[in-house]
Amino acid sequence: MELRDLKQIVYDGNIALVDRRLVILTWGNVSAIDRENGIVVIKPRGIDYSLLKPEDMSVTDMYGNDVGVNKYLPSVDLDIHLEIYRNFPGVQAIAHTHSTYATAWAHTGRNIPVFGTTHADHFFGEIPCTRQLTAEETASDYERNIGRVIVDKFRSIDPMQIPAVLVAGHGPFTWGSSVLACVEHSLILEELAKMAINTLRADPLAPSLPEYMLKKHYLRKYGEDAYFYQEVKD
């Protein structure tokens, strides 16, 4: 893919988060990776969205090195994105927001339970919440350490089956096979967090969905015998 096209796609993803009210002010960022060329494109840090242009997107290699074409420094969250790209091979794009309900839930430091089929239709299990970072992890190499606790949380989880995480006391990150997919995951996660908070208000002891129901809903969409979409697999 042409770098120019990738910049446009990343730019569009960043704007989509604002349009869907998942990002206010400059509270978010989207990146994408061109794995063939080892290139990552990400929103530049601290620039007002109204001033941002597609060509302003920052470009680095997979280790955060400037590849010589940048007008602006990349997002301060770059190292979080890179850590995810290096460890989750299927991920092509990442989105980070401070959307209201997902962030409020991230403050609790707990996973979002699977309360219903809306959740099961999109994520194959609870939305994991990382542990809080230690003082040492915060003092130096902070952003990369956030990436590390995310990756650590997925040691026994397939990140393509649960393409989202809450960083404790911080907020949500989502990813996917395209910018479009990860923006959609951000939207769904926010809606699930809003539903979960209201579920607890209706009943503080609301039950989780049975495991067999989680499997049924996830697999009828994404399993080998999926039948949810028009083009049936096999």
Add this chain to the structure above:
Amino acid sequence: MELRDLKQIVYDGNIALVDRRLVILTWGNVSAIDRENGIVVIKPRGIDYSLLKPEDMSVTDMYGNDVGVNKYLPSVDLDIHLEIYRNFPGVQAIAHTHSTYATAWAHTGRNIPVFGTTHADHFFGEIPCTRQLTAEETASDYERNIGRVIVDKFRSIDPMQIPAVLVAGHGPFTWGSSVLACVEHSLILEELAKMAINTLRADPLAPSLPEYMLKKHYLRKYGEDAYFYQEVKD
């Protein structure tokens, strides 16, 4: 009614759910039945709303058999709709959404109490919530079994007096004598669920409406001596 007209009405109903913010992404479906000709029209599965056209609506007989005119497969929820049509003779149209507050309440597995006259003006009693399906009911014939637990819940309830149900851990279904009616019922149900959740926030021990008040409000609109509308019956 011409099939073409029915398709247009069903299409309009699906779009109305999106316009009223009861459906995001592809999280919902509307169907209608032509009982005279034994024909059901429903939204096709998994198609983006922006690509959907009236002629794309799927058509089956009352047992889900393709009648030879479909471009797309029908909604995966078709069997739920059919089970309702076969058992509730007065129902002409059905809507399903994952609207935020009604879905949050459905997660609790409990009925929505009649907290006020807003509820009593439209539904003659609590909004029933089904039981959760068993592993066996989920494993095979899943969608039809959802229909069955809905129908089962109405054994002693007139579905035309309470034209809505919550499927436990899933979300709301509504029905009515027309597509317009069932879309309106979806809107009212969402508002009632939002009110109910906020009622519990204001007072976790909020009382239900007295039975005589429920009857008064429902029957002044829909009873034999109704006087709520311009055209007084009798």
Add this chain to the structure above:
Amino acid sequence: MELRDLKQIVYDGNIALVDRRLVILTWGNVSAIDRENGIVVIKPRGIDYSLLKPEDMSVTDMYGNDVGVNKYLPSVDLDIHLEIYRNFPGVQAIAHTHSTYATAWAHTGRNIPVFGTTHADHFFGEIPCTRQLTAEETASDYERNIGRVIVDKFRSIDPMQIPAVLVAGHGPFTWGSSVLACVEHSLILEELAKMAINTLRADPLAPSLPEYMLKKHYLRKYGEDAYFYQEVKD
């Protein structure tokens, strides 16, 4: 005032409630009184807002008698309005809604406490909530009996200093010296109810405003030595 002008004003008030999202579907009504001529103008019952025209407003005398100019029957809530007009001489207009938060609070059957100065700036004390009506009061002369329990609640309250009430299990009524004023009171009441519900979420034991602070805020706007507005009294 010309009847035609009064109809226009009442029509505009009804539409204002919809525009401000205090009324959905047909869940509300506004009336006004011409005390000189003993005439009340009110929204007709059960007509879709999109079909409503200013000339469709219903006209009765102060006892609900048709004065011979009506195309449509008046709102079923007419007798509530009339009871208020007959007992609160300063009231020139009345609004009724089922706005989300005020209705949710009405379900609790409790007054809205004075949690802050936003409340004290507009209402000189708690927003009263009526008692629930008895079975007898509901069985016959229902709407007038709602009016009676409202009036009863204000035996020791000046209705011009607290121009709003919650009917238990039903919803809010507001009034004022003009249609504009009572529509504004509906808007303020909804905002206060939303704030109150969120106050209790932030702290279930949140304190009420001290009495001296309530007086200070109310009286600097509406007292003899008011200084809140441009035109200082006296």
Add this chain to the structure above:
Amino acid sequence: MELRDLKQIVYDGNIALVDRRLVILTWGNVSAIDRENGIVVIKPRGIDYSLLKPEDMSVTDMYGNDVGVNKYLPSVDLDIHLEIYRNFPGVQAIAHTHSTYATAWAHTGRNIPVFGTTHADHFFGEIPCTRQLTAEETASDYERNIGRVIVDKFRSIDPMQIPAVLVAGHGPFTWGSSVLACVEHSLILEELAKMAINTLRADPLAPSLPEYMLKKHYLRKYGEDAYFYQEVKD
């Protein structure tokens, strides 16, 4: 700066609060100071926003004396603003709103805890809530006394590091180095209050952010070695 330009800026700030839905009706005010000339410009009291023009902004000296150019009386909250300007030398502009969530939290009389990095990115600690004023402080010199309890609350806090306060039982005030900055602080504070209330709904015992994390986030933006923005200091 020309007085005319300052009036325009203050006017724009007031309108921005309405556009961002932080102010309804006339529930807010913005002011700015020209410290060189000892001039304060503030919204006039009790004027409908739709009628307000830039030239209508009120002008006083730093002690609230009319400087002879006013068409309208200044906001009744003028003395609160002046007390802040006189005591916080870095403050160039002040905004006051009754925004829903920040006001709801102010009702509790408690500080807003630092639940997450969204908070730490903008405010270097809890958002302080003042004590309630006494009867004596309310009886005379009321508005100035509000200013005094605000200033008192910041005896050991740098007001430029936490440019916001909640007045107990009243609502939020924010300030900054420009009108744009204080309007943005009002927006952020409202979002933080909304997040905090939803955090407590998700978990009434939600933990505060560790102190080292607060420092990390605040200082990477505003500290000596800040690296959050494009132009790295030093």
